[in-house]
Amino acid sequence: MIYETRTAVKWFDDGELHFALGIEDTFVPQSRAGERAIDEYELTDHYNQVETDLSLAVDVGAEFLRWGVPWYRVAPEPGRWDWSWVDRAMDQFRRLGLKPIVDLLHYGTPLWLADQFANPDYPHHVAEFGVRFAERYGDVATDYTPVNEPMVHALFSGEYAYWPPYYDGPTGLAHIATSLARGLVLTQQGIAQALGKRASFVHVDAGMRYVGDVDAPEHRDTVARLRHQSFLVEDLVTGNVGGDHPLLRQLGEAGVTDAQLAWFESNAVHPDVMGVNYYPLHSTEVFEAGVHHGGGFADSRPFFDAGADGLAEVLRSYAQRYGAPVMLTETCVTGSVDERLAWMDESVSALHRLKSEGLPVVGFTWWPLFDMYEWTYRHSTGPKRDHLLTMGLFDLVEMPDGRLIRDRNPVADRFHQHATAAVPQSTPA
Template sequence: MPFDSSGQRPRIEILGAFESTFLPAHDRDIFETTEHDVRFRDDVELLKRSGVTRLRYPVRWHRIEETEGVLDWTATDAVLHHLRDEGLRPIVDLVHHTSYPAWLTDGFADARFGPAYLRYAEEFARRYPWIEEYTLFNEPFSTLFLCGHEGIWPPYHKSLQGFVDLIVNVLPAVTEASRLYRELLPDARHVWVDTCEHHTGSDRSGQAYADMANERRFLVIDAFLGRPYDSTSEVGRLLSEVDGERLLGIEPGFIDVLGLDYYAHCQWNFSVEGGSAPTPTPIPFADLIQQYFDRYGLPCIVTETNVRGHTADRATWLKYVLEQCETAADRGVPVEGLCWFPFIDSTDWNSLLFRCDRSIDPVGVYWLDEGFERRESVMAMAFSAAAIGAPSRELPAFELAEPVATWLAGYRSQMAHWSWQAPPPENRGHSLPRTTTTMELKVVDAK
């Protein structure tokens, strides 16, 4: 319901999150490069002070099972028990992008993945029966697409065939885990998390590709739920060329909450010259939430969003996303919350994790300085205000700095009703994009 019995809109809950993606080629993860592994108690305290009680939190399979068949839960016990003792409610994340053990040498193409994943997932559920919410596999569409179709992450496949092969190798184990968790954690909820996409075309060729991509975005979740694809569609025609019928044989799984990860680069534009993001004509995020709700009829939660820029730019993007969530809720979409991801700056996403040089990614609520100390900012203040109940109209709208101003130019018409103000003098951050940088995402640039 968009409004409660008093006629007031229910508050959109604000969530926190911490990043931990494993870089198999470097045997390091972002827990370690941001020092969260040794600072987690202090980081959790900062999160609590912000007014947050619910968060996405990763479980590091790659560290738990560094030797095949030997699972060490010591570090996981420490952090999850600390979260529980502090009164925080984690949505645990069992596999975040390439966060699988390094001995799975073929990654998501490894024949051992399914049995190993199910063993790990079962032991987790039996060890932590108090967990209330879980994500079995973070962003399965985008993760397997980057691994199987774009060749960005291991096993570096570059074809529709490779993409479908990875889905068929991974998804049956994830659906089985969802059925198993119905027995082992009957009161907990499965929060499915994937990218929330929409695409446009600027010429006939580009629009044809955008139409196909707007069908393809639902491929993995439909396969997970046992929904057939339209064999007469463009996606269906392409799948017929790679034995896509295998997707129809996957036993369905269960989803309780639909998690939507949304960034400006989730809306691409295509033309005869190729594709880039963001599109110059993005649809409002509220419309996109509506599309996913209309298709699946599940309660929604924004499980990731951020923007790479100055701290004031981040605060302004928070205002936009929260306002769009409120708009969707007013239309009757059950929007449970909004998670800014991550709470502290991340690292090495400027190379899509190809390199591991601790390059700070300026996207967090708290920014990291040269010594990786956590620093407060206007973003932290806006985030805290929203977390304790401020609606979007009470959050500041700061004039965007370059290159974010150009990056988000297509969104300005959706923000035209705001009262803008100059960024504060303490508009800080580390490793900020240069004003001459063209913030255009093309995955071919990753290496």
């Protein structure tokens, strides 16, 4: 295991529960008829307010910030790199002493990359991007997420035909998943070579759970596939899709060759920390006997709020499956301040409890720092305010002149209390 090669203790080895925030960083710059591009940094005015936004994270006690890079803006043309805005951001990380966990790919490719994730050269392009970033900012950025939620990428772009390149079905899913996995491997290998033992890798995927009438004859096979499929990209990159993998037949029927799988086994990379994104209101899907739901963003199944029990289940499953420390890399509820406070207290308490039971939980991340705009904006013609999601420690308030201000709410105070507590505390009054 890679842990045996370290000569220095990393932050995730110190036995503490570290507190992080994130800034929503979805980038889907491609559009077609009936669609708008999504750039959350543009929608939330983060490009203009980056310095003060990073300061907000420090003010509320965050040690880490999960923060993404707009690849399509950094690489506006093949072979041309524009790091000017990223330089601003990384200079502020240095000044503040805030530690970035860099989301190199949080959806979306450059506009010039035909077929996006399906492009045969995609893995090499994304790896070059990652290595160039690490070489330029390796003095301050040593923790990397090569691809955020690769299985969500694969589903939206490969099975649901919802995002570019609009592939669908099991063949599309397999094609996009293997391409993303290869890009992740090459990115991690390149950064590890560039930074040596200073580099750490936080792999991140979405916790997915399925409950209800899962044993109904019409659902049994689907549920079995989905439960294995949620781990597919991470299984690929860690070289664990071998002869006994439950999805081997499905991958073969979709055109994935033995040679491709052998490449992953020979080039396996592993997470230093396995990040899991869990949303209590959305991470557990419900199957109902006699009812067909296609699944997917546009035709989702009903959801069940599994609360802290669901959170504990997904963290345990990832820790056991990959033998790495686990981190809650995204969580929140969209709702009132009281609802957000309740879930923050419940989820932080759950992590402390899991640590006391011996599970290697190393971090908690509230996502996002300030409110964001729902992905439904992409298929709408209405103003962005119609798609505002109240999720953050700071409310986004649109002024009459269009400016967006960040208005601190009580969730920020509660986060600060949790993040700066020397020992686990009971739920604040």
